[in-house]
Amino acid sequence: MTTDSCLLPGLISVEQARDQLMQAIPPLRETETLPLEQACGRVLSAPVKARLDLPPSDNSAMDGYALCGESGEPYRLLGKSLAGHPFSGSLKAGECVRITTGAVLPAGADRVVMQEQAELRENTLIPQAETKAGDHIRRCGEDVRAGQVLIDSGRALKVPEIALLAAAGVREVTVLRRVRAALLSVGDELRPLETPPSELGDGDIYDSNRIALKAALAQLDLEVIDLGCLPDEPAAIRDALVQARDRADIVVTSGGVSVGEADFTRRVLEELGQLDLWRLAIKPGKPFAFGRLPRDKGETLFFGLPGNPVSALVTLYQLVLPALEKLKGIAAENRGTFFQGRARLLNPIRKAPGRTDYQRGYTYRDSDGLQVVRSTGIQGSHILSGFAEANCFVVLSRESGNCETGDWVTIEPFQKPLT
Incomplete structure (x- = not known):
């Protein structure tokens, strides 16, 4: 045929x-303006721009010590820079400060040594590993620049995007109703x-x-x-x-x-x-x-x-x-697309050509790591018990006929609102 x-x-x-x-x-x-925390899932009607650089200043990626230059001698410890409490002075060659993750890098510092790779003796620091300029430093604006378009219109906001906008100082957004x-x-x-x-x-x-x-x-x-x-x-x-x-x-x-x-x-x-x-x-x-x-x-x-x-x-x-x-x-x-994959069939399926068939199935990885799928119960359009047990559709093309145990078939794992 x-x-x-x-x-x-x-x-x-x-x-x-x-x-x-x-x-x-x-x-x-039609649009409305919402506080950012109420906008998850809503669709932006206009692009959103960053209000500041991210990070807003050079800062440390590690707990450790901010150093000024490469010194053949021990560094003299001058103080500390903590998140929210930066060191107010500047460093000269051979000087350092204690620094925590996210704390502002002091003026004059050009590298950070991790605390696990340094030994402190009173007010003298001895690095235990070689360092180079730029080590463990997050540069100002390396993630986002002020005025940069962060998210364009026509996108539904998800939690990671809410986090990005909040970090960039965005308080409210204009969305479609x-x-x-x-x-x-x-x-x-x-x-x-x-x-x-x-x-x-x-x-x-x-x-x-x-x-x-x-x-x-x-x-x-x-x-x-x-x-x-x-x-x-x-x-x-x-x-x-x-x-x-x-x-x-x-x-x-x-x-x-x-x-x-x-x-x-x-x-x-x-x-x-x-x-x-x-x-x-x-x-x-x-x-x-x-x-x-x-x-x-x-x-x-x-x-x-x-x-x-x-x-x-x-x-x-x-x-x-x-x-x-x-x-x-x-x-x-x-727009979302229906993710489709392939799985090996664990039971035969009867199908006549003529219509695309969305049979209800349960898919998982077997003990050998192979993606497999089985039908869930009777496949009648009035049978809800098998649907309730399923986590995917077994998608059989319009032209296809019967499938046998061991055949590779297309599966479509459930997304919202079936999850």
Whole structure:
């Protein structure tokens, strides 16, 4: 069977779907200024410059003694330079001071000898190792120069960058505002978690997708607006979507956007705006909806995820997450990519060509240091127990078929929000 004959007609590849989302989504523009300690995870809207040199002065990289020149004789000890309490004088040839790590290098000093390599006899220091100019000295500005751009716009701040900015004297930064995400469920069969199992009727299920999606979105530094669970009633659905449109940048739902008799969500969405239904070449998660709800200024984006719980989380991860990074204003070169590696398969996997398959797996290094992976339980789109045990996807290409024990396969370790 050729590769082309394996591809099911009418299905959009995962890559095509991502590209279409990227082309359709404009980044946010509204900004706010925050104290630096509140800005972790936020996306810079303007470059940030250093306010001073780092280090701000020449200082010692070691506990030891600051020496003036190379002396064939013992050095005369004049005093000490401590962090926050520099030596006030200057050194001449053959003179030294006691110095601690980070303390300012005295005028005239050109090298530092470690305390382990020197012997002090009263006020006389005898180096026990050869020294040369520049030894164990951190030079002023060797890390950062005043006025230098430290971090450019379009980057989400992480802890190391917060540390850099703080050291360079930056007190506050201008960032893009948080994305506001509205979340809702629709379905007469859905019940809140407060309902005792004994009170569930025939066909009733807990509203678990909304809870899982809310937990996932909360990890992505979004402002989540939970609009709850709605019955299959057009008026209630319309009111909720109007609220979402007016309060949020995106709306996320799971299920309820197909061609079924009671799928009123689709009808209401098409009344309020534009809706595209995509059949994706992905497993699990073939049905996916993307739409726009126009408002007075701009538009609210709609993501309709599949109703099966594993499918909803897989499509959120593979499609909505990259789209959110663009919406947040993260520059293309700074957006996260799905890290992929290779692992040896510990069990056979059955797969038919036609869709890219994201099977749930558990990967680790075996006793020989080899990266291996095994499937976690039944791979149905409704099976959550295997997903809960997994720490990666086993990514099987659209064209591939069955895999056997010992085959090398592509793995994609989980990142936020699945970690």
